Amino acid sequence: MLTLAALEDAATVVYNHMAPTPLYHWPLLDQHTGCQVMVKHENHAPTGSFKARSALVFMEAMRRIHPAGSSFITATRGNHGLSLAWAAQLFGFQMALVMPQGVSPEKVAMAQAHGAFVIEHGMRFEDAQAHAHALAAEGRHAPVPAFHTDLVRGCGTYALELFRAGPAPDAIFVPIGLGNGLCGVLAARAVFRAPTRVIGVVSDRAPVYARTLMGQAMPAEPGLPTFAEGLNVTVPDAEALATIRAGVDHLVEVSDDEVAEAIRLLFRTTHNVAEGAGAAALAGLRKEQDEWAGKRVAVILCGQNIERRAMRDILAGRTPTA
Template sequence: MQLPTLPEIEAAQSIVYRAMPPTPQYSWPLLNQRLSAGASGNGPIEAWIKHENHSPVGAFKIRGALVYAAWLRENHPNLTTVVAATRGNHGQGVAFAAHNYGLRTVIVVPHGNSKEKNLAMQAQGAELIEHGSDFQASLEFARDLASSPANSGTHAFVESFHPRLVMGTATYALEFFRGVPPLDIIYVPIGLGSSICGVSAVRNALGLKTEIVGVVASQSPSYALSFAQHQIVEAPSRTQIADGLACRIPNRLAMEIIWDNVARIIEVSDEEIAHAMRACYHDTHNLAEGAAAAALAGALREGVQSAGKRIGIVLTGANIDSDLFTSILGSSL
């Protein structure tokens, strides 16, 4: 898969901005102090946070969904329904975008999915189906539903990784790289890969030297293992607080881009993610769901390596159940 070009990303921005404004990027003094303390006196760290938690659905996924829906509407005039599988943020984005384009939305989630994310998707107009014990099972069911003979021509499956999604997510990266001073390193969480591929596209299109570092949950290590072994490696996904990183089988198209563009992938534990969630709230008063806090957890892990540098941290979303966040905020995991 070819990464989107700068004109393509700028065209995608015009689609996104019909539905939402750009999200902000800030450097927070308390967070800089925390990160610099972890650098063991080897130089201060200046961190800039990209606040995708400020989007209309509380996550970056809305961007790719809007670009994907515009493409579907233009190329499939008989389309009435979109079908997607998700743990939450992708589904909210798809439902929001589908509503904007007059389409019905069916979302498949695994059993035991976040209650608050389920309610948020339904509030966006999605019809919810629970199927399977993990995301992979939901994905396979949703794909079969969309492609069944009875739905031929009227239903479309919205992939969780697709060139149009990458084009859409790249719009936040373009805002970020153009809105802050030059970054030495950027930390990006990896779920299925559209976010880090969008960051790679913009870094390359602008001719920047920024080092891209992917972050995954150590309890969901498939992308880290695949990166290290340079082949697709399936691995169990057991993270308890970062459902957006819960991927059992990496996407090959995403991995090919990651192999070519990412400096390294680091693993962070659920305990480190929980600590980063508390740090984000304490230092910036922003909510970060588990997957979103992984980037900060990675930056905290690599404190010495980032000493004296300017770094970017992508806060991909804020959609965490209140009970879980309360327990994490109030105590160690």
């Protein structure tokens, strides 16, 4: 388990390059949920998502091991790679990103604008990941894992801010991809010994963590695709799973329709743009809002990098196709 010193060291690295993100209370959002909702605005981070923090902490650690100009490689659908490309530039590194074919041109352009060399390979994320591993094995690039202690430490800095902002909330709803963000929140809760319940939110189209924790076998083939790409994980990380199993209060599954409605609600009540994973925490709260009536609840708006096509469909009342 991470210590307060480990999280504070990570925060020092983060604040050298970005400001803390706001925690705002939106009264109009309260009216739709029946509770006092505090939104942690990770969409205000430099790359539009909380992953800017984890990328900074990881790359700062790599600076002590690798010389300037070293090249790193990772597989990504978007935010993970975008944030690493941004942080790599700051620390004098090169970044290669392997993305599945069909990733939106917007995401590719954003990554390239931050200096990344983009390789498109395979139709699924797992195909891109296998190719990134193969290229790293050739020795030209150092691999960046999708789950790592330094990534968790970086994520934990937003939870550090949240718990220091005032009385501990009764609950925090956290979206789950591979689990870095949720593990960071669990670490911060443990450090502060807060009574806050931590609820993880997964897509019902990619429920691998929820089903695994319930002891249910997952089908051999991956489930349906989801437009909330940050939640689309088909194979859990063993270390993340152990941490989540030991600390999370429970998990809730949300549908693409529920996520789309949460995006509309966030835009209508706060005028903030959320990507699918970014709105998942609010979707989870709304699914359980009767339980939290009158309580103080935080939701993590983890990112804003939604495609124009998807946002257009959502504002028109439709749910985007994946």
